[in-house]
Amino acid sequence: MAKFKLRVNGRDREVEVRPDMPLLWVLRDKLKLTGTKYGCGIAQCGACTVRIDGVPTRSCVLPVQAVAGAVTTIEGLAAKNGDPHPLQAAWIEHDVPQCGYCQSGQLMSAAALLESNPKPTDADIDQALAGNYCRCGTYVRIRKAVHSAAQARNAAKGA
Amino acid sequence: MSTTSGLTRREMLKVTAVAGGGVLLQATLPMAAASPPDDVLVGSQELNVYVQIDRDGQITIYSSIPEMGQGIKTTLPMIIAEEMGARWEDVQVIDAPLDEDKFGRQGAGGSTSVPRNIGTMRRVGASAREMLIGAAALLMEVDREGLQARDSQVVHISGQHRSFGQLASLAAQQPVPNPETLTYMDPSEYRIIGTSVSGVDNFVIATGLTEFGIDVDVPGMKYATYVRCPRIGGTAVRFNEREIKGLPGVTDAFILEPNDAVGESEVWFLNGVSALRGGVAIVGDDTWSVFDARSKLKVEWDESSASTDDWSAMVAWAERTAREGGGRVIAGNGGVDAALADERNRTAEAFYQFPYVAHVCMEPMNCTADYRRGTNGEPDSLEVWLGSQFPARATEIAGRLFGMQPEQVQVHPLRMGGGFGRRALHDFATEAMAISHRAGVPVKLTWTRTDDIHNDHFRVGGFENMKGAVGPDGRLAAWEQHYIGFSNGGRPVMGSGLRGNELPAVAFPNARIKLSMQEIATPCGPWRAPGSNTNAFVEQCFIHELAVLAGRDHLEFLLELMGERRWIKEGDIGALNTGRAIDVIKLAAEKAEWGRAMPKGSGLGLSFYFCHAAHVAEVAEVTVTADRRISVEKVWVAVDVGPIINMSGALSQVQGSVVDGLSTMALQQITMTQGVIQQDNFDQYPVMRIAPTPEIDVHFIESDNPSTGLGEPALPPLAPAVANAIFAATGERVRSMPLSEAGYTLV
Numbered sequence: 001m002a003k004f005k006l007r008v009n010g011r012d013r014e015v016e017v018r019p020d021m022p023l024l025w026v027l028r029d030k031l032k033l034t035g036t037k038y039g040c041g042i043a044q045c046g047a048c049t050v051r052i053d054g055v056p057t058r059s060c061v062l063p064v065q066a067v068a069g070a071v072t073t074i075e076g077l078a079a080k081n082g083d084p085h086p087l088q089a090a091w092i093e094h095d096v097p098q099c100g101y102c103q104s105g106q107l108m109s110a111a112a113l114l115e116s117n118p119k120p121t122d123a124d125i126d127q128a129l130a131g132n133y134c135r136c137g138t139y140v141r142i143r144k145a146v147h148s149a150a151q152a153r154n155a156a157k158g159a
Numbered sequence: 160m161s162t163t164s165g166l167t168r169r170e171m172l173k174v175t176a177v178a179g180g181g182v183l184l185q186a187t188l189p190m191a192a193a194s195p196p197d198d199v200l201v202g203s204q205e206l207n208v209y210v211q212i213d214r215d216g217q218i219t220i221y222s223s224i225p226e227m228g229q230g231i232k233t234t235l236p237m238i239i240a241e242e243m244g245a246r247w248e249d250v251q252v253i254d255a256p257l258d259e260d261k262f263g264r265q266g267a268g269g270s271t272s273v274p275r276n277i278g279t280m281r282r283v284g285a286s287a288r289e290m291l292i293g294a295a296a297l298l299m300e301v302d303r304e305g306l307q308a309r310d311s312q313v314v315h316i317s318g319q320h321r322s323f324g325q326l327a328s329l330a331a332q333q334p335v336p337n338p339e340t341l342t343y344m345d346p347s348e349y350r351i352i353g354t355s356v357s358g359v360d361n362f363v364i365a366t367g368l369t370e371f372g373i374d375v376d377v378p379g380m381k382y383a384t385y386v387r388c389p390r391i392g393g394t395a396v397r398f399n400e401r402e403i404k405g406l407p408g409v410t411d412a413f414i415l416e417p418n419d420a421v422g423e424s425e426v427w428f429l430n431g432v433s434a435l436r437g438g439v440a441i442v443g444d445d446t447w448s449v450f451d452a453r454s455k456l457k458v459e460w461d462e463s464s465a466s467t468d469d470w471s472a473m474v475a476w477a478e479r480t481a482r483e484g485g486g487r488v489i490a491g492n493g494g495v496d497a498a499l500a501d502e503r504n505r506t507a508e509a510f511y512q513f514p515y516v517a518h519v520c521m522e523p524m525n526c527t528a529d530y531r532r533g534t535n536g537e538p539d540s541l542e543v544w545l546g547s548q549f550p551a552r553a554t555e556i557a558g559r560l561f562g563m564q565p566e567q568v569q570v571h572p573l574r575m576g577g578g579f580g581r582r583a584l585h586d587f588a589t590e591a592m593a594i595s596h597r598a599g600v601p602v603k604l605t606w607t608r609t610d611d612i613h614n615d616h617f618r619v620g621g622f623e624n625m626k627g628a629v630g631p632d633g634r635l636a637a638w639e640q641h642y643i644g645f646s647n648g649g650r651p652v653m654g655s656g657l658r659g660n661e662l663p664a665v666a667f668p669n670a671r672i673k674l675s676m677q678e679i680a681t682p683c684g685p686w687r688a689p690g691s692n693t694n695a696f697v698e699q700c701f702i703h704e705l706a707v708l709a710g711r712d713h714l715e716f717l718l719e720l721m722g723e724r725r726w727i728k729e730g731d732i733g734a735l736n737t738g739r740a741i742d743v744i745k746l747a748a749e750k751a752e753w754g755r756a757m758p759k760g761s762g763l764g765l766s767f768y769f770c771h772a773a774h775v776a777e778v779a780e781v782t783v784t785a786d787r788r789i790s791v792e793k794v795w796v797a798v799d800v801g802p803i804i805n806m807s808g809a810l811s812q813v814q815g816s817v818v819d820g821l822s823t824m825a826l827q828q829i830t831m832t833q834g835v836i837q838q839d840n841f842d843q844y845p846v847m848r849i850a851p852t853p854e855i856d857v858h859f860i861e862s863d864n865p866s867t868g869l870g871e872p873a874l875p876p877l878a879p880a881v882a883n884a885i886f887a888a889t890g891e892r893v894r895s896m897p898l899s900e901a902g903y904t905l906v
Binding site: 017020021022025028029030032033034035036037038039040041042044047051073074075077078084087088089091092093094095096097098099100101102103104107112113125126127129130131132133134135136137138139141142145 | 227230364366371374445447522807817818847855
């Protein structure tokens with residue numbers, strides 16, 4: 001057991017856990033941030049996707065001792081004032097979720113895409129979200145919603 | 160229920176003050192009678208829903224049917240809101256607790272939630288509306304006849320109006336209308352039904368705040384993992400207990416003995432599935448500690464009664480059985496042998512194969528249980544939290560495990576991260592309860608993905624040997640379908656075999672259906688459109704084979720097979736209606752521009768299937784490269800499930816079914832060797848990613864048939880449509896799934 005200082009969703013947190021515990025379980029079991037999901041434990045399905053210094057990362061295979069950077073989870077995706085992220089608004093507008101379990105990971109991957117590529121094509125979306133399974137098959141709507149969020153975001157920025 | 164005795168012909172209203180100054184309108188329907196009163200729909204014990212209107216106009220509708228992504232939590236409240244005259248923006252939907260005495264059957268399966276509940280929803284909504292109108296008539300001192308409920312107001316022809324919030328208290332004191340005299344809105348006036356409504360939980364999902372079963376956190380809770388024998392049915396004899404208990408974060412570890420009696424059920428396909436399988440439980444401070452402890456675990460297993468099932472042996476047996484040509488005839492109308500032997504006819508024979516597949520719900524199976532021993536002579540109690548398609552089954556399991564009465568058990572249903580039939584079965588709940596009981600603490604049992612695959616109740620694999628003949632006139636002359644599948648205890652497992660009421664047996668001349676069954680120990684269970692999801696592939700591909708043999712256009716041949724427009728069994732929504740079939744087939748073909756010239760390497764494939772009271776036709780457009788990279792460019796779907804309630808939700812189900820069908824047919828196969836499942840995780844059992852997703856063009860025929868469910872029936876036609884399109888594109892016939900086994904790569 002060892003103590004680790006983490007910055008999660010803009011807050012400093014300290015946990016005392018085994019150094020090899022994946023970030024996923026630190027978030028879920030210790031910090032009670034359960035929006036990040038367990039799906040496979042081998043970085044195949046993307047349900048556990050968080051962002052570390054903005055980079056989409058599979059938290060199920062990242063030991064807490066290797067976390068170097070600020071962690072953002074789905075609970076930290078909305079603006080600080082509580083306004084939904086354009087992606088969250090688009091997810092609702094396009095009625096994307098079915099069971100909803102994979103959507104945290106989808107949104108975190110999509111959020112990273114929009115920051116690096118404000119006007120993604122279908123191919124860009126397919127590439128950025130290639131690591132995220134959706135067993136219900138919401139992919140058609142995910143594409144639509146990402147486009148829609150990109151437009152909303154660009155309009156807001158006067159792009 | 161005592162409150163309703165003596166009132167069997169009237170709904171009874173209870174008014175309860177609620178926090179915040181609102182009132183609760185509880186439409187309680189008669190339930191006490193042994194046989195339902197004749198003025199109530201059959202199954203009236205299911206008819207019980209709450210509508211609450213606060214003084215500020217907030218309308219709360221309780222959702223009692225488990226939600227797994229099928230959208231029922233949005234769909235059913237839309238019906239109530241519509242009949243009430245509510246504005247959807249004023250409605251919030253809240254999960255009802257599990258209480259089947261109040262709500263009737265709280266289960267979801269078989270695409271039946273809409274047809275089972277639509278009548279109740281309309282009645283509850285219409286009753287609430289009439290009570291609001293009654294209150295408005297009193298307040299405005301006008302006749303009811305001049306009043307109308309709409310947009311969360313009751314409006315008089317004079318123009319004066321009162322909001323539902325203003326009327327709520329008085330409405331709750333109005334007599335509940337006699338169901339016989341209730342009137343329902345004319346569909347032309349609908350403002351909610353038939354529109355696209357975003358799922359009521361989408362905000363909490365998109366913000367990560369949804370509580371799935373796996374997210375439950377109970378004070379004092381420990382985390383558990385449960386290790387079963389890799390060979391299905393083996394039991395644990397001993398394990399390195401001291402070493403495991405000494406690992407960091409591990410607080411307890413023990414063997415659970417198998418308990419078959421827990422699994423007993425009067426429902427045939429549930430019988431045995433909730434049995435406690437022998438294994439080793441590890442309990443600890445967090446999920447990672449117990450998962451990681453498994454790498455140090457050494458178990459001596461007793462495999463004397465374990466499964467010896469072997470996929471390659473099953474294939475060999477099936478091929479031999481097909482050659483030998485036996486089988487028990489379950490349906491036939493003669494003339495088959497003569498037509499097959501008639502030298503003027505052209506004949507074809509084909510052996511089809513489909514694999515076992517797993518459910519792999521994105522949320523692995525899990526359950527939290529808190530077994531509390533009673534003190535001071537009080538009985539023990541149990542609380543269970545789980546995502547389940549039939550949460551009340553947990554109470555039955557507790558009864559069989561611990562001899563508990565239903566009142567000792569409290570079950571909290573939670574949203575499911577996928578169901579697909581898997582969460583109709585509750586072996587993981589059995590394990591969680593048994594672990595909490597033994598450990599003496601509340602525990603959350605989470606299955607690893609490997610547990611989730613290895614311990615699945617699979618979509619059964621199987622085989623069909625097909626024979627057919629077409630006459631000199633190009634028409635179907637004979638059809639023989641030999642289903643080679645699997646049984647347990649002498650009964651075909653869920654999803655295996657045919658019933659003899661499928662399309663060929665009811666509509667084709669000279670058709671014969673035969674079954675051969677082999678006993679297996681591999682657990683099988685319902686998987687999205689059981690039976691249909693594999694049989695559609697065989698039946699609809701072989702129809703295409705015969706059309707090609709006859710030199711006929713597939714569309715023309717398929718329509719000809721449907722014959723006259725007729726309902727095979729008048730009034731039975733479970734029976735094929737060839738008229739509805741013809742309509743969806745024609746519509747899908749028209750939208751796909753069937754018959755157009757296709758470039759080299761591209762093709763269109765057609766299919767139709769009837770199941771779950773739904774008529775669905777699909778056309779797939781595929782492109783296949785020389786190196787067998789296959790791309791499904793577009794899928795056209797024509798669906799007749801009657802009037803659509805939530806257009807967005809219905810589209811979602813069809814889109815999802817197409818993706819699920821493609822993912823399964825292209826990529827997925829479970830195999831077993833000497834009872835050991837060979838696929839451990841998503842690296843060996845992939846799910847389709849976003850890139851290959853085709854464009855999906857969905858068209859609903861909103862016929863005047865009753866609305867039926869859409870969670871399953873759009874999946875079965877996908878695989879044959881794609882396989883037939885591959886033939887059109889390449890001339891190569893696909894008779895086996897998954898496509899990956901035939902060297903195709905889905906791109």
